[in-house]
Amino acid sequence: xxxxxxxxxxxxxxxxxxxxxxxxxxxxxxxxxxxxxxxxxxxxxxxxxxxxxxxxxxxxxxxxxxxxxxxxxxxxxxxxxxxxxxxxxxxxxxxxxxxxxxxxxxxx
Amino acid sequence: xxxxxxxxxxxxxxxxxxxxxxxxxxxxxxxxxxxxxxxxxxxxxxxxxxxxxxxxxxxxxxxxxxxxxxxxxxxxxxxxxxxxxxxxxxxxxxxxxxxxxxxxxxxxxxxxxxxxxxxxxx
Numbered sequence: 001x002x003x004x005x006x007x008x009x010x011x012x013x014x015x016x017x018x019x020x021x022x023x024x025x026x027x028x029x030x031x032x033x034x035x036x037x038x039x040x041x042x043x044x045x046x047x048x049x050x051x052x053x054x055x056x057x058x059x060x061x062x063x064x065x066x067x068x069x070x071x072x073x074x075x076x077x078x079x080x081x082x083x084x085x086x087x088x089x090x091x092x093x094x095x096x097x098x099x100x101x102x103x104x105x106x107x108x
Numbered sequence: 109x110x111x112x113x114x115x116x117x118x119x120x121x122x123x124x125x126x127x128x129x130x131x132x133x134x135x136x137x138x139x140x141x142x143x144x145x146x147x148x149x150x151x152x153x154x155x156x157x158x159x160x161x162x163x164x165x166x167x168x169x170x171x172x173x174x175x176x177x178x179x180x181x182x183x184x185x186x187x188x189x190x191x192x193x194x195x196x197x198x199x200x201x202x203x204x205x206x207x208x209x210x211x212x213x214x215x216x217x218x219x220x221x222x223x224x225x226x227x228x229x230x
Contacts, residue, residue, distance in 0.1 A: 034216050043203055043220035055218065087153055091215030095167040097155040
């Protein structure tokens with residue numbers, strides 16, 4: 001089973017700042033990584049698939065990069081509505097599909 | 109619009125059974141793989157099960173294998189999760205989700221329902 005480790009656990013930044021979230025896989029997963037955003041009381045929302053492709057309707061300030069074992073989700077200029085927990089998920093070697101533990105982004 | 113609506117959650121004693129349903133609308137249900145994903149209170153996401161677009165293939169997470177069964181009824185545009193021998197650790201919000209790609213499953217969830225809560229407690 002592929003284990004995904006996300007860091008940091010919590011990120012506290014001000015509006016307009018750049019957020020960099022990390023996801024590391026326990027073995028190479030090529031570009032088979034997905035990012036989701038989950039706001040309190042809501043279902044997760046698809047942000048990025050295949051490491052760097054934005055899903056439909058996702059603002060351009062969200063971008064993904066990486067391959068192999070190291071991946072990054074970048075929010076170029078934080079908006080107040082970006083306050084959420086962000087999860088990565090691998091689809092390289094499954095079942096099982098696995099998720100990271102999440103990174104909570106707080107807006108000061 | 110594309111929508112998934114779960115139902116069937118509730119409070120149940122350990123060892124008992126429950127069946128969850130997920131009614132789909134706004135897309136060709138019989139063209140997509142479908143999933144169940146759960147989230148224990150205050151915790152992260154855990155994939156539970158997947159069923160192929162035609163129902164011919166199913167996979168379940170190790171934590172539920174042999175106790176839970178995913179199925180679908182395309183005539184009703186409905187996905188199911190039969191949960192038997194429930195344990196306290198199965199307590200979670202259960203989401204159904206749609207695969208992003210039609211045909212064989214891709215492992216990307218582009219549409220999620222709002223979830224149905226299952227509480228296993230004596």
